[in-house]
Amino acid sequence: MTIHTTDSTLATDSTTVVNYDTVSATANPTQSPASPEEGNTMIQPLLELKRITHRYHQGDSVITALDTVNLELLPHEIVCIMGPSGGGKTTLLNICGFLLQPDHGKVVVNGKVPDQSSSRRARLRNQVFGYIRQDYAVIDHDKVWQNVAIPLEYRKKPIYGHKAKALCSQALAKVNLAGKENVRVSQLSGGQKQRVAIARCLVNDPSIILADEPTAALDHENAQEIMTLLRDWAHDPTQRHGLILATHDPRIIPYCDRIFSLQDGTLTQESATHLQA
Amino acid sequence: MRQFGHEVGNGIALVANHFIQVITIMMLMGLVCFSIGMNLPIVTDKAIALYQSQELRAHDPVYFTAYYDDTREKTEDQASVNILANELTKGTAVSYISNDIELSHKDFANRHHVFIVMGSKANLAVFGIPHPQSTKPRAYLGSALTETSINLPIAGYKLTAREHLPANASFFSPHGFGESFAHYVVIVLPPSALLRMDEAEKENALFNTVFLMNEPSHISDHDLSAFLHSCHRRGMDFIPQNLSVDLPEQFRKVVAFTISYVVPSLALLILVFFLFYSLGKTLVREEMTELRIRYLFGATLGSLSIRVITFLLLSLVIPAVLPTALLAYWAQEKFVIPGIIILIFTAIVFVLCTLTSMRTIKRSIS
Ligand SMILES: Nc1ncnc2c1ncn2[C@@H]1O[C@H](COP(=O)(O)OP(=O)(O)OP(=O)(O)O)[C@@H](O)[C@H]1O
Ligand SMILES: [Mg+2]
Numbered sequence: 239m240t241i242h243t244t245d246s247t248l249a250t251d252s253t254t255v256v257n258y259d260t261v262s263a264t265a266n267p268t269q270s271p272a273s274p275e276e277g278n279t280m281i282q283p284l285l286e287l288k289r290i291t292h293r294y295h296q297g298d299s300v301i302t303a304l305d306t307v308n309l310e311l312l313p314h315e316i317v318c319i320m321g322p323s324g325g326g327k328t329t330l331l332n333i334c335g336f337l338l339q340p341d342h343g344k345v346v347v348n349g350k351v352p353d354q355s356s357s358r359r360a361r362l363r364n365q366v367f368g369y370i371r372q373d374y375a376v377i378d379h380d381k382v383w384q385n386v387a388i389p390l391e392y393r394k395k396p397i398y399g400h401k402a403k404a405l406c407s408q409a410l411a412k413v414n415l416a417g418k419e420n421v422r423v424s425q426l427s428g429g430q431k432q433r434v435a436i437a438r439c440l441v442n443d444p445s446i447i448l449a450d451e452p453t454a455a456l457d458h459e460n461a462q463e464i465m466t467l468l469r470d471w472a473h474d475p476t477q478r479h480g481l482i483l484a485t486h487d488p489r490i491i492p493y494c495d496r497i498f499s500l501q502d503g504t505l506t507q508e509s510a511t512h513l514q515a
Numbered sequence: 516m517r518q519f520g521h522e523v524g525n526g527i528a529l530v531a532n533h534f535i536q537v538i539t540i541m542m543l544m545g546l547v548c549f550s551i552g553m554n555l556p557i558v559t560d561k562a563i564a565l566y567q568s569q570e571l572r573a574h575d576p577v578y579f580t581a582y583y584d585d586t587r588e589k590t591e592d593q594a595s596v597n598i599l600a601n602e603l604t605k606g607t608a609v610s611y612i613s614n615d616i617e618l619s620h621k622d623f624a625n626r627h628h629v630f631i632v633m634g635s636k637a638n639l640a641v642f643g644i645p646h647p648q649s650t651k652p653r654a655y656l657g658s659a660l661t662e663t664s665i666n667l668p669i670a671g672y673k674l675t676a677r678e679h680l681p682a683n684a685s686f687f688s689p690h691g692f693g694e695s696f697a698h699y700v701v702i703v704l705p706p707s708a709l710l711r712m713d714e715a716e717k718e719n720a721l722f723n724t725v726f727l728m729n730e731p732s733h734i735s736d737h738d739l740s741a742f743l744h745s746c747h748r749r750g751m752d753f754i755p756q757n758l759s760v761d762l763p764e765q766f767r768k769v770v771a772f773t774i775s776y777v778v779p780s781l782a783l784l785i786l787v788f789f790l791f792y793s794l795g796k797t798l799v800r801e802e803m804t805e806l807r808i809r810y811l812f813g814a815t816l817g818s819l820s821i822r823v824i825t826f827l828l829l830s831l832v833i834p835a836v837l838p839t840a841l842l843a844y845w846a847q848e849k850f851v852i853p854g855i856i857i858l859i860f861t862a863i864v865f866v867l868c869t870l871t872s873m874r875t876i877k878r879s880i881s
Contacts, residue, residue: 369811392814
């Protein structure tokens with residue numbers, strides 16, 4: 239595995255080659271839980287977007303979905319991107335998660351700029367990121383554990399069968415779905431389905447979860463439960479975890495550390511909230 | 516490699532979710548193959564026969580339609596047989612026997628249809644017999660016959676058919692247009708053998724007589740009149756017909772047949788093609804959720820395409836090809852051409868479905 243550091247300024251920051259297999263899976267116990275305003279020069283961000291610009295071409299018209307966007311995600315941080323529909327939130331998350339290559343700018347993961355080869359990006363999606371979406375969250379006709387096991391199949395050393403099922407059980411226990419391993423997903427409620435999606439993220443122990451409107455289809459109670467789960471995961475002091483959320487949902491605000499608004503491709507920080515519920 | 520096996524295994528597992536579609540495709544393709552297989556050979560045989568008849572038509576041919584008068588006393592008048600044998604020897608007549616052969620000997624030619632052609636080079640050429648330069652007695656097996664040799668004791672000859680005719684060999688009859696030789700045993704005899712045939716066989720030969728009127732030595736008016744009178748005495752009233760005039764009529768019949776049978780078959784085929792294609796797209800769309808999730812969690816487009824290709828091979832290609840192959844294998848070679856058509860169709864649909872699904876995945880992800 240090779241990681242090309244194309245950014246010269248980065249090369250001086252950190253000269254060691256980071257192996258994501260280990261970075262994503264192990265915590266850094268020496269690092270204390272950070273809050274964003276205390277000396278973040280000392281703390282290496284999990285993810286940085288540097289001057290990201292992305293345009294969509296539709297026939298003759300050009301839509302600038304993102305215009306020179308900069309963003310940092312620190313460990314233990316929950317960043318929320320709000321904004322009107324069509325503001326570019328999904329585009330931003332897709333670029334963060336290596337699903338979309340930006341026209342301009344760099345995505346830096348743990349201080350490194352990974353190359354954009356398709357196998358490299360697939361590895362990152364598998365090891366560093368977890369994705370939660372409002373749509374196409376789960377495979378209805380499969381069992382719960384089969385849904386959760388998918389990331390395990392694409393590990394560098396794939397895990398199948400009993401071993402996979404055992405790991406899925408652990409992940410399901412974390413989202414209060416213990417014992418539901420063999421239930422068909424079609425028999426679950428909306429809130430339970432979203433928790434299956436979270437368990438699927440957790441099973442591979444990613445360091446960054448990207449959640450696109452995770453609560454949009456949920457009632458108040460379920461939304462709170464999901465957000466509590468995600469907050470506890472991100473704020474776990476023993477791990478280097480971070481969460482980026484895109485949402486319209488004001489119920490989410492109390493759970494977030496920093497809130498940005500994304501409108502017409504421009505990202506602006508709203509305010510720092512510390513409304514720890 | 517392990518990943519490859521895993522993706523293939525999962526592709527197989529997907530098929531179980533689409534059992535009904537797989538059965539539907541099987542039945543549809545079987546039906547199409549059967550319908551085309553039944554109709555197409557009839558048309559191609561007739562078209563080939565019509566094409567072959569061009570050679571005959573150049574000779575200004577006269578053939579006969581017959582009325583059988585059962586009320587009259589019949590005789591076994593040999594004058595017509597002698598005239599026919601004489602004209603066959605001169606190369607100014609064409610005839611064959613294709614029914615009523617060796618009635619006394621039930622298992623003759625293993626009970627296959629038999630086609631006997633007697634006479635001249637012209638005669639052999641008209642019916643597309645191999646080596647028409649040689650009028651030596653011999654026999655051939657139709658392309659569909661599985662025997663390696665059949666003994667044929669006939670008219671004092673002890674012939675053995677070993678050589679198979681080409682698959683497209685067929686004969687042209689002025690009465691019933693044409694048929695493939697595929698299921699026939701074809702026997703070549705000299706004209707003199709006609710005299711040693713039994714009466715039923717002779718009658719058949721008389722009925723199938725075509726006189727070639729453009730030859731310098733063509734049958735004289737006197738002989739023609741004697742021929743007709745002799746046939747009359749045998750109980751058959753012959754009315755001369757000019758093949759050059761009749762042929763356009765027969766051609767129209769072939770066209771009409773083509774329109775009434777083959778066009779609907781082809782329309783069905785095209786309909787099934789679109790159904791097949793949309794079914795393929797539906798199948799892939801139903802799996803799209805899963806494919807996208809897999810992509811999100813680390814699958815590459817390459818590994819997804821292995822899965823999609825396995826899935827489409829099992830749910831589209833095999834159900835389409837299997838009934839076709841079985842029909843072609845068990846039934847007859849006439850299902851081979853529709854089978855090839857279906858094979859080409861399936862290949863096109865398979866490639867289209869694979870490409871569109873990969874494009875859809877790519878698009879839905881970024
Ligand atoms: N694949 C695409 N092709 C062309 N234009 C696109 C594509 N995806 C997004 N866009 C456009 O880019 C802009 C940003 O879209 P994006 O989906 O990022 O917005 P969003 O903030 O997530 O909206 P929503 O809140 O409705 O999900 C929109 O104007 C959209 O029409
Ligand atoms: Mg969106």
